[in-house]
Amino acid sequence: MGAQLRVYRQKIKSAQTTKKITRAMELISASRIYKAQQRVAASAPYSRAVTRAVSAVATFSNVDHPLTTEPARIDRAAVVIFTSDRGLAGAFSSNVLKEADQLANLLESQGKEVVYYLVGRKAVASFNFRRRESVKQWIGGSDLPQFDTAKEIADAVVAAFNTDYADGGVDEIHLVSNRFISMIAQVPEVVRLLPLEVVEGVETPDASEVFPLYEFEPDALKVLDALLPVYIESRIFNAMLQSAASEHAARQKAMKSATDNADKLIKNYTRLSNAARQSEITQQISEIVGGADALSVVDDQD
Missing domain, CATH: 1.20.58 (Methane Monooxygenase Hydroxylase; Chain G, domain 1)
Structure with a gap:
């Protein structure tokens, strides 16, 4: 006895x-969620303004740009996967990896070759364990994203998109990350980043809103050359911010x-x-x- x-x-x-x-980890995550939500909210106005400007140039200029033109044939697709650097967050990273696998199976069924760009130690560890190859990897700072990292990712994927297929380039790029819905729900999301899908249509402004009239100088093509990299960087950075907020919420729930x-x-x-x-x-x-x-x-x- x-x-x-x-x-x-x-x-x-x-x-x-x-x-x-x-308990300590739960309290730390709870305190960081608020800051992560603030960063997401702070980036929203800039992201909306850039998106509206890109849509206006692409819709009203009728200019064929490599980043907005659908290729005649898509042979290789790139998938950028955003996971966490640390564990103890429940199914946060595994849900993203499962979503990426489903996307890869869909793309391969369409006859496309799939290459991967990994963000976060969990994605890198999963690929190493399963002996799968990736083009490039970024680790560190998943819970506190930096814009410099988003710019590096954007430069890498745009360079691959602008490279010919025969030289190892890609024809389309997809982002797979967690989207922050609430403290309870974080949903894996797939977004096609390139080529851009511009929906042509007529928008109706609100009663208190007046749409601006755009004038392109020196010409629409050069304006697109300047705007599109900024747009891609903002989309990737927003995905990183959403993933960080989702990570803190998932970790708080798990703890x-x-x-x-x-x-x-x-x-x-x-x-x-x-x-x-x-x-x-x-x-x-x-x-x-x-x-x-x-x-x-x-x-x-x-």
């Missing part, structure tokens, strides 16, 4: 230590679940420990009573 009691006490101590760690489970373990092991202690006390009392009865019998015989 004494050995069993020591085992239960050791398990209770381990569960309490685990609870302190998971809260781990803390609750640690509480349950502590209660269960405490109950078992009390039962073992009670059994030990009962056994000791029984031994004392038995010894006393034996002594009284000896005295009576004398």
Whole structure:
């Protein structure tokens, strides 16, 4: 009984230590979610302005640009996967990897070759474990994205897009990342980055909004040359910000679940420990009573 009691006490101590760690990580993630949401909200006006400018130039100029023109044949597609650098975030990274696998299967069924660009240690570790190849990798800073990293990714994918297929280039580029919906829901999302899909149509402004009249100088082609890299960088950076906010939310949810489970373990092991202690006390009392009865019998015989 004494050995069993020591085992239960050791398990209770381990569960309490685990609870302190998971509770601390839960609070850290909760504090970082607000900052991540602020960064996403701060980037939204700039992203909308760039998107509107690119749409205006591409729609009203009738200029054929390599980044906006659908190629006659698509032989190779690039998939950029955004995961986390750290674990303990539930199914955050695995959901993105599953979505990327489904996208790759779809593209391969269409006769396209798929190449990968990986962002985050979890994606790199998964590809290394499964012995799959990737063109380029970026690790570090998934929970606090930097624009310089987004620019590096944008430069790499645009360079691949502008390279001929025979020289290792790609014909289209897809982004796979988690989109932050709420503290409860983070949804894997697939976005085709290049070539741009410009939907032609007539927009109707709100009562308090007046659409600007665009004048392209020196010409629409040069304006597109300047705008499109900025647009691609902003889209990639926004995907990184969304992924970071989703990562913090997923980690907070996972750590809260781990803390609750640690509480349950502590209660269960405490109950078992009390039962073992009670059994030990009962056994000791029984031994004392038995010894006393034996002594009284000896005295009576004398």
